[in-house]
Amino acid sequence: MDKFVITGGAVLQGQILTNGSKNSALPALAAALLTAEPVTLHRIPRVRDIRTMQRLLVDIGAKAEVEGETVRLHTPNIVCPEAPYELVKTMRASSLVLGPLVARSGRARVSLPGGCAIGSRPINLHIFGLEQLGARIHQSHGYIEAEAADGLHGAVVHFDRITVTGTEDLMMAAVLAKGETVLRNAAREPEVVDLADLLTKMGAQIEGAGTSTIRIQGVTQLGGAEHTIIADRIEAGTFLIAGAITGGDLAVTGCVPEHVGALVSKLQQAGVDVTQPNSHTLRVRGGARLRSVDMTTEEYPGFATDLQAQYMALMTQAEGIAIVVETIFENRFMHAQELARMGANIRLDGKQAIVAGPRELTGAGVIASDLRASASLVLAALVAKGETVIDRVYHIDRGYEKIEAKLARVGAKIRRVD
Ligand code: EPU
Numbered sequence: 001m002d003k004f005v006i007t008g009g010a011v012l013q014g015q016i017l018t019n020g021s022k023n024s025a026l027p028a029l030a031a032a033l034l035t036a037e038p039v040t041l042h043r044i045p046r047v048r049d050i051r052t053m054q055r056l057l058v059d060i061g062a063k064a065e066v067e068g069e070t071v072r073l074h075t076p077n078i079v080c081p082e083a084p085y086e087l088v089k090t091m092r093a094s095s096l097v098l099g100p101l102v103a104r105s106g107r108a109r110v111s112l113p114g115g116c117a118i119g120s121r122p123i124n125l126h127i128f129g130l131e132q133l134g135a136r137i138h139q140s141h142g143y144i145e146a147e148a149a150d151g152l153h154g155a156v157v158h159f160d161r162i163t164v165t166g167t168e169d170l171m172m173a174a175v176l177a178k179g180e181t182v183l184r185n186a187a188r189e190p191e192v193v194d195l196a197d198l199l200t201k202m203g204a205q206i207e208g209a210g211t212s213t214i215r216i217q218g219v220t221q222l223g224g225a226e227h228t229i230i231a232d233r234i235e236a237g238t239f240l241i242a243g244a245i246t247g248g249d250l251a252v253t254g255c256v257p258e259h260v261g262a263l264v265s266k267l268q269q270a271g272v273d274v275t276q277p278n279s280h281t282l283r284v285r286g287g288a289r290l291r292s293v294d295m296t297t298e299e300y301p302g303f304a305t306d307l308q309a310q311y312m313a314l315m316t317q318a319e320g321i322a323i324v325v326e327t328i329f330e331n332r333f334m335h336a337q338e339l340a341r342m343g344a345n346i347r348l349d350g351k352q353a354i355v356a357g358p359r360e361l362t363g364a365g366v367i368a369s370d371l372r373a374s375a376s377l378v379l380a381a382l383v384a385k386g387e388t389v390i391d392r393v394y395h396i397d398r399g400y401e402k403i404e405a406k407l408a409r410v411g412a413k414i415r416r417v418d
Helices: 022-034 048-060 092-105 124-132 164-174 190-201 233-245 257-269 305-315 334-341 371-383 403-409
Strands: 003-007 013-017 039-042 063-067 070-074 107-111 136-140 143-147 156-158 180-184 205-207 213-217 225-228 249-253 273-278 281-285 320-325 345-349 352-357 365-367 387-391 413-417
Touching (some): 003 371, 022 039, 022 070, 022 164, 022 190, 048 063, 048 092, 092 107, 092 124, 092 143, 124 143, 124 156, 124 164, 164 190, 190 205, 233 249, 233 257, 233 281, 233 305, 305 320, 305 352, 334 345, 334 371, 371 387, 371 403, 371 413, 403 413
Parallel strands (some): 013 249, 365 387
Antiparallel strands (some): 003 387, 003 413, 063 070, 107 143, 180 213, 205 213, 249 281, 273 281, 320 352
């Protein structure tokens, strides 16, 4: 199993390029199941979750050609409308094939995901939505079986709570349903908008993506399309924090500044100098004394839960007390104990983490528990005294493409060892 060995103290300087968004690429790949024509996607990040999704799509019947960051998918027929437990347990986003499969072939068999490191993460809202669209759902042997032999029909779906992949799944189901579907209390994340853009290029009729009400007029079939995935706002945010925590001067390019607006605001309140030299670059200059700033995670455009762990690492270096509240997932503080092993002063109290700083961190052996928790340990290690060894970095490989190479290029002392 790979590990990262990081020697802290380097000040990051230079330019770092953002990849395409993992969480945008995953539904975009699943959307290719909706048509018998080829779909070509550019700027697909080369991370493990994407490879898992490609494997799943090939098992279902897609032909996949990969060339660098471009993936071309062609699914003339759905051969096996199934997402097996072996894949779903390693990547919950596999449930994104549920909507496209029912819409295209009238049936789907998808394993229930089971437990997860950051919370229970059920898919009841995906199922509820599909039922509203006329699918008959049956659960047995750990699998959800959905059937709509005569096709889906439009309906009003009011989500009890905001769900990102739930909104995406239902949007993909509704594009081929008969009549109009209205999704209320829909997620407004940029990844939802990106998927709507792709589906529209394929011939779908969608209005309101990016707002909490999405209207979809079903069409009888979709065609092929070519689409470039948006920048990964969580990767960009992670690098901005890397620049800030090391007191560096880092330009994060190829990003969409608006998508990290909530983080930029917190960084500025904390005393970090953040400027926008052009439409796709943010420059972060640290070095000034960091102030503690409270933060609560929210759905977009609020502060992303996927940046909470990284922000907590930053707050260990800030003067004062920061109260970090996690509202999206019930168990997303696994990194706190590992940060504490490095010397951070963090007290957990239910949904809150109370971070007292600044504390000098010292290198230690730590374990990555999930994707974003791993990123926070990398950030903490960059400022820790001495050497940190992060175990189980396969978690980070799920969503960050060559993070060690990118950070090393801007001055970090980080290497991967087997
Ligand atoms: N929820 C339900 N029922 C459902 C669906 C969700 O109760 O049917 C709950 C979840 O348990 C959670 C909340 O609703 O408490 C929000 O979950 P959501 O469905 O929005 O999360 P997701 O769609 O499974 C995506 C990202 C996550 C990101 C969350 C929140 C993808 C592939 N994943 O997950 O990304 O944290 O939205 O923004 O888009 C990551 O990249 O590290 C990651 C975990």
